[in-house]
Amino acid sequence: NAGVTQTPKFRILKIGQSMTLQCTQDMNHNYMYWYRQDPGMGLKLIYYSVGAGITDKGEVPNGYNVSRSTTEDFPLRLELAAPSQTSVYFCASSPISTGELFFGEGSRLTVL
Amino acid sequence: KNQVEQSPQSLIILEGKNCTLQCNYTVSPFSNLRWYKQDTGRGPVSLTIMTFSENTKSNGRYTATLDADTKQSSLHITASQLSDSASYICVVSEGGTASKLTFGTGTRLQVTL
Numbered sequence: 001n002a003g004v005t006q007t008p009k010f011r012i013l014k015i016g017q018s019m020t021l022q023c024t025q026d027m028n029h030n031y032m033y034w035y036r037q038d039p040g041m042g043l044k045l046i047y048y049s050v051g052a053g054i055t056d057k058g059e060v061p062n063g064y065n066v067s068r069s070t071t072e073d074f075p076l077r078l079e080l081a082a083p084s085q086t087s088v089y090f091c092a093s094s095p096i097s098t099g100e101l102f103f104g105e106g107s108r109l110t111v112l
Numbered sequence: 113k114n115q116v117e118q119s120p121q122s123l124i125i126l127e128g129k130n131c132t133l134q135c136n137y138t139v140s141p142f143s144n145l146r147w148y149k150q151d152t153g154r155g156p157v158s159l160t161i162m163t164f165s166e167n168t169k170s171n172g173r174y175t176a177t178l179d180a181d182t183k184q185s186s187l188h189i190t191a192s193q194l195s196d197s198a199s200y201i202c203v204v205s206e207g208g209t210a211s212k213l214t215f216g217t218g219t220r221l222q223v224t225l
Contacts, residue, residue, distance in 0.1 A: 004155075033211070040217060041217060042116065042201070042214070042215030042216055042217050043156075043201075043215040044215075045211060045213070048211050056211070058211065090155050090156075092155075097211075098143065098144065100146075100161060101146075101156075101158065102158075103155030103157070104155050105153075105154055106153070106154070106155050
């Protein structure tokens with residue numbers, strides 16, 4: 001069972017570069033989320049989706065964009081990377097809005 | 113502002129010993145409280161989800177308690193094992209949806225021989 005798969009696991013970007021973090025889930029969950037985890041801080045919600053074609057902003061959306069063209073995929077786009085976006089990013093999915101979250105293994109991004 | 117405070121920040125215990133982690137929250141309205149285990153370099157994994165009406169919930173050697181009146185929860189780990197070494201994160205849901213979750217900063221537990 002793959003669950004939630006994130007790629008890449010590690011990436012170093014230069015300031016101003018752009019990239020996409022990929023997230024795929026094979027559990028047919030409608031709800032998907034992107035979080036960032038910074039040292040000493042709780043996870044913060046960046047964007048979320050309640051189904052294909054529907055996305056909404058979370059607590060810290062600035063500098064990011066998402067799309068949800070299929071139930072399985074929820075990519076996170078970073079435009080014009082900044083050092084403040086250095087973080088560990090987690091994708092998660094859930095079968096219902098109130099249900100258990102299933103997390104991916106994380107993507108560690110460093111912006112220099 | 114909704115907040116989740118966890119204590120202690122870190123803890124070292126001997127293998128086989130018990131320990132209790134604390135979580136205090138000010139999230140309102142309250143829907144449910146979750147405990148997650150996060151191994152180093154991995155994603156969080158759910159241990160329990162407790163609703164307002166649940167006082168105690170167990171998952172193997174992990175037992176979570178909830179006092180909704182005092183807005184406190186605890187996670188008790190019995191007969192600790194080396195594999196219990198991880199961060200334990202308390203998460204409180206406001207209004208029920210996962211888009212309204214407030215995460216604590218976690219308690220880092222180290223179990224040693």
